[in-house]
Amino acid sequence: MTRAAKVVVAGSILIALTLLAGSTSAPAPGRPTAPVMVPVAGLVSFDSCADALTELRAAAREAVGPYGFEGGTLLSTRAVAAEGGALGKGEPGGSAPPDHSTTNNHEAGADEPDVVKTDGRRIVTVTGGALRVIDPASRRVTGRLDLPGEKAGAYWGSYRLLLLGDRALVLAEGTPFIAMDRSRPGPSTEAARLFLVGLTGAPALIGTYRIEGSLLDGRLTGTTARVVIRSAPRLEFPYDVDGSDRTRTRQNRAVIDHAGIESWLPEYEWTAGNERHTGRVDCDRLSRPERMTGTSILTVLSFDLGTDRLGDGDPVSVAADATTVYGTPNSLYLAGQQPSRKPGLLRWLPRVRDQVTEIFQFDTGGPGRPRYLASGAVPGWLINQYALSEWDGHLRVATTLGEVWGEAGDSESTVRVLRRQGGALVPVGGVDGLGRGERIYSVRYLGPVAYVVTFRQTDPLYSLDLSDPTAPRMTGELKITGYSAYLHPLPDGRLLGVGQEADGQGRTxxxxxxxxxxxxxxxxxxxxxxxxxxxxxxxxxxxxAFLHWPATGLVVLPVDAGVRLLRVDADKISEIGQVTHPVTTSGRARLRPVVHRALMIGDILWTVSDAGLRACDPVTARSLDWIPNT
Structure with a gap:
């Protein structure tokens, strides 16, 4: 094998991937060796709805077992909830904003949804089923919008939002979706919901969008918000209590054989004022990788937040199982485990050789519908979106492959560099052998350099030089106890790690x-x-949840129910103090609200919980004001 990873053509494009060495006494990290051939997961459009139905049925029949899909989870009917609406009017915001923090995004220019946003003139939160607007100058709530169909007791994180000028897009998870076609049989399914809210004055609902499926993630680049939805086929499997596994599997396959294409294609509805429109993703908007399970559809929706309506989202769908979204100003990547070739439910327990991450790249450099560019596959699995990084025309991917726990401990981690060649993401180089017997806990790419933390008993922090994509190399290693689960870059060649201390046996x-x-x-x-x-x-x-304010070296970290204020300079970490929120009473119980977020506006630190917001002095941690949610 040559120094660079091989590319072989044999009926379809194949990529050279690596096997595990399987020994903790193996040589130091180096280039990937011992190739295993795995197909590139290219996307193919269906010729017709009939063709799509045939292939989806066939894939789903292989994936289903006696207890349904996804390792034994039955798809069942859920209760249906009605939705209402709310409108409001008010006054526009103020003048030029003071300096302020923004969401701690992975990539600049690709804003990520979060539970709180600020433009310096206003703070917008979505908690407890309501959107609130807070004026940081007067320190008061200036607007509230109860989101349609929501309850005040909704849990933290079930809402996220994107903010652009005087528009907010609220992304909400999980209520049952009522089929527009009432004659269509089958269970109600989960629905993701979007609310377009105007902020010129009191918050006002401009439009809504509902689609079958669950919210995976979203990105805002320019004025275009792209939202990724994952949906399961709308199937209701019987459960024969007295039947054998073979009988139940046969019954489930019969359900699949009789299902129509509408059972897979997500249905949606959107409103604008008094208008209400319904639709379903068309077959010509659906594509598939070489292998699929037929159990998951990913749909990318695109919305222009500079307009007064959401529209139909211009959907694009892929019959794939991705679970990770990574975005840059010009690309959107969907990544997840490639289905195993093993039959039935065993496909959800892949062997080491079957642990493969497939990646789909879309062009999001312009407005409107994203354009599919390329696909690739690498061995192993991702820890999160920070395992991916696009830089200088290449995609860097960090994965762990193998069994981490148990006596075998045959895992190792790898960073590979891929380059788009036609419709394929082809590996051009890589470093393997990182953390044998361990798994990746965090990754951070800073231009041509990568930092990778692996852990089982001790925490090796690896530094990698990726400046030559065809010859990446591991340059340094630091072993300490504990691990860092998040890495944050600081000025002057410093790196901050947040995680857990541990003893010599790996106990946190x-x-x-x-x-x-x-x-x-x-x-x-x-x-x-x-x-x-x-x-x-x-x-x-x-x-x-992490805040760094470079102007003063302030780091705000949620710890237990409150937040700790730290000051980080060139060589020292010192604690400033702690901020908590007032105890609330629920019946006889007294509860301390969990502080989830912190942000800076001017020289004031704001902390956010379900109960309200607190304004503090970031130098002393002294409370300046408390604004309860109203």
Missing amino acids: EGVQVSLFDVRDPNRPTRLDQWHLPGGWSAAEYDPH
């Missing part, structure tokens, strides 16, 4: 923040550490 001991010096890629070092025994932080799994 509480939240820690580590300050790394990575100016010398050959010798990364830890300069300082902040540790709270027994503590935990949502920033470990949700980077939106």
Whole structure:
């Protein structure tokens, strides 16, 4: 095998991927070796609805087992809820905004949905079934909109929003979808909902959108919001209590054999004022990879937030199983595990050789519907979207392959560099052998450099030089106890890690923040550490919960129910103090609201919970005001 990864053509494009070495005493990380041939997951359009139905049925028949899809989860009928509406009027916002923080996004120019947004003139939150607008200057709630069909007790995170000028797009998860075609049999399914809200004055509902499926993620680039929906086929499987697994599987396959194409194509409706429109994704908008399960449809919707209506979202759908969305200003990537070739429910328990991540790239550089560009496949699985990075015409992908837990410990991690060649994302180089017997906990790419944390008992922080995509290399390694689950770049060659401290056997001991010096890629070092025994932080799994204010070195970290204020300078981490929200009473119970987010506007720190917002002095952590949700 040559130094670069091989590309072979044999009926369809194939990519050279690697096997595990399977030993913790293997050589140091190096280039991928021992090729395994795995097909590139290119997308193919269906010739007709009849063709689509035939292929979807065939794939679903293979995937179904005695208890339905997805490792034994039956699709069942759910209760149906009605939706109402609300409108409001008010006054426009003020003049030029002060300096303010923004959502902690993965990539600049690709805004991600979150539960709070600010433009410096206003703070917009979506909690408890309502959108609220807060004026940070007067420190009061200036507007509230109860979202249609929602309840005040809705849990944190079931709503997210994107903000553009005087428009907010609220993304809501999971209520039952009522089929527009009342004659169509089958269960009601989950529906993702979108609300377009005008903020010129009191918040007012401009339009709504509902589609069968669950909300996966979204991105805002320019004035275009793209929302990714994942839907399951609308099938109702019987359950024969006295039947054998073989009998139940046969009955489920009979249901699939009698299902029409409408059982797979998501149905939607949208409103604008008094208008109401319904539709369904067309067969000519649906494509498929080489292998599919027939159990999942991904739909990308596009909305221009500069207009007064959502429209039909100009949907594009793929019959794939992706679960990770990664976006840049010009590309949208959908990534997930490729279906195993094993039959029935065994496909959901893939062997090491079947652990393959397939990736689909779409062009989002202009407004409107995204254009499919290319597909690729790499061995292993992703930790999250931070495992992906587009830079200088290449896509970098970090994956873990193998069994992490148990005595075998045959896992290892790899960073591969892919380049688009025609309709394929082709590997041109890679570094493997990272963290043998461990798995990836965090990844951060900073231009031509990558940092990867793996963990089982100790935390190796690897630094990688990716400046030559055909010859990437591991340049440094730092072993410390614990791990970093999120890595954040700081000025002057510093890197901040948020995760857990651990003992020598890998048992976690509480939240820690580590300050790394990575100016010398050959010798990364830890300069300082902040540790709270027994503590935990949502920033470990949700980077939106992390705030860094470079002007003063302020770091705000949710820890347990409150937030901790830290100051990070060139070589030291010091604690400023803690901010909590007032205790609330529910019946006889007294509850401390969990503070989920923090943001800066001017020289004021704002913290957000379900109960309200608190304004604080970021220098002393002293409370300046409390604004309860109303």
